[in-house]
Structures are given as structure tokens and as C-alpha cells.
Amino acid sequence: MKILQTAERHTDNEASENVIYQRLSFAYECAKPFVSGKVIEIGSGEGYGLKRLAPLAENYTAIDKYKTPIEDEYLNNKLVEFFHMEVPPLQDIPSNHFDKAISFQVIEHIEDDLLFLAEIHRVLKPGGQLILTTPNIKMSLTRNPWHVREYTLEQLKTLLEKYFSKVEMKGITGNKKVMDYYYENKKGVEKFTRFDIFNLQYRLPRQVLQIPYDILNRINRRMIMGKNNNLVNSVTHEDYFLKDADDTVFDFFCIATK
DSSP: OOOOSSTTSOOTTSGGGHHHHHHHHHHHHHHGGGOOSEEEEEOOTTSHHHHHHGGGSSEEEEEESSOOTHHHHTTTOTTEEEEEOOSSSOTTOOTTOEEEEEEESOGGGOSOHHHHHHHHHHHEEEEEEEEEEEEBGGGOSSOOTTOSOOBOHHHHHHHHHTTOSEEEEEEEEEOHHHHHHHHHHHHHHHHHHTTOTTOHHHHSOHHHHHHHHHHHHHHHHHHHHHHOHHHHHHOOGGGEEEEEOOTTOSEEEEEEEO
């Protein structure tokens, strides 16, 4: 079985990851109508988004701190370029250069989120758009120690409006099948967190909690699959949908225009 760097980097190679993988895949499907011209993706991850979006772009710049097998697939593709770097800043990336920027499930990992957005604003052309997703803290089941922070709707909108002239806030949610999985996941998480009588998940440094979180997260997802394999395997990206953002969406889907 393939081992990922963390439970944060999702793939279709792990069956128990299917529901979250499909949720992230849906975001890329939603991004397709916005993609044109020169595109930069910040946090390209395992590359399943790049496969969907790169064919729609004039050229595609992918940035991630890890090298992944997707790069070998695009080795001779002159329209796709890869950079490995920790962000921000977007080192050596020219200003006013890109028509679109894609950044899915990244900003919550960034210490300096203001600089992160400032850098994206810098590399976009006037009128260029950032398409961004990040988890809604109101729907998080527990503290995620891999995240520096998570946002409420109001916090994220206010942050984006510091740099972008127009901000549209949408959200990703799911049908009954998806919600059934969410509540199964919630029950599993509560079985673990009921032992945290001193609320250590919020009191300890997040770095101390990262490995235990990864282990328990994977155990819980595999337990759900063991109990209801059909539910886990049957979810596709078509079981998700986009709506105006509110406190009930899983992820915010933001369109911010320079």
C-alpha cells in the first residue's frame, strides 16, 4: 500500500481516501470554466488537478515543495513547468504575468497568509483571478495540527478583500450520501477525542500532534470503509455541489479578482 507524506496529501491510490479525494476533485471541476491563458497553481500536490486544468491553459506553472511522479509524465511537455519551493514568497516568479492563479487547500498551511495573498496578487495581471479553496472551520471535526489556522466565512472574505477588488464567496457541500459519510466520520472522531479530557488537542503545540493525528485519521477512515465499504467507494465528484458560502459548507470556494 502506498504511503503518503501525510494525511493531508490525498490520492486515488488509497481506497479509504475516496470521499475526500472526490471532494477535492470536485473543486478542480468547478475551476475549469475559469481557466484560460497563463495559469499558476500554487500547491499542485499529487497533480490530479493539473491533469484536469493544464489542457485548458496556454501554459501552466505548477509550484509545490515536493517532487511527485506527475512531473515525469510532463517531462517533455513544453506547456507545463514545475518549481519546487516553500511559499511565500513566489521566488523568481514575474509580476503581472498570469491570467489565473489556482490554490486549493494551501492557505491554511501558510504562516504568513497576508504575504501569501500579496504575492499571488503581485504575479497576477490586472483583472486576473485567484481561485482558492480552504476548509470551513465551522465544519471541522477537530483541530487539524497540520493547519496553521482555519477560517470562518467572514474572516476569509475580509482577508481576501485586503488585496482583491472583487471577491465572490462560494462553498462546496454534498448530497445525502456525502453527509452520511460526514456524520460517520464525526462519530469516529468523537470516539477518539472523548479521551482528551484536558483538551490537549488545543493546548499542545500543533507540531507535537501531527503524527498522532495522521495515524488516528487513517485508522478512522479505514474503520468507516470497513463498516460501510459501499458508501466510501460509491461517492464521486458528482455527489458534491457548489452553493453560496455559509457556515455549512465543507470548503470555501473563492473567486478573487485583481
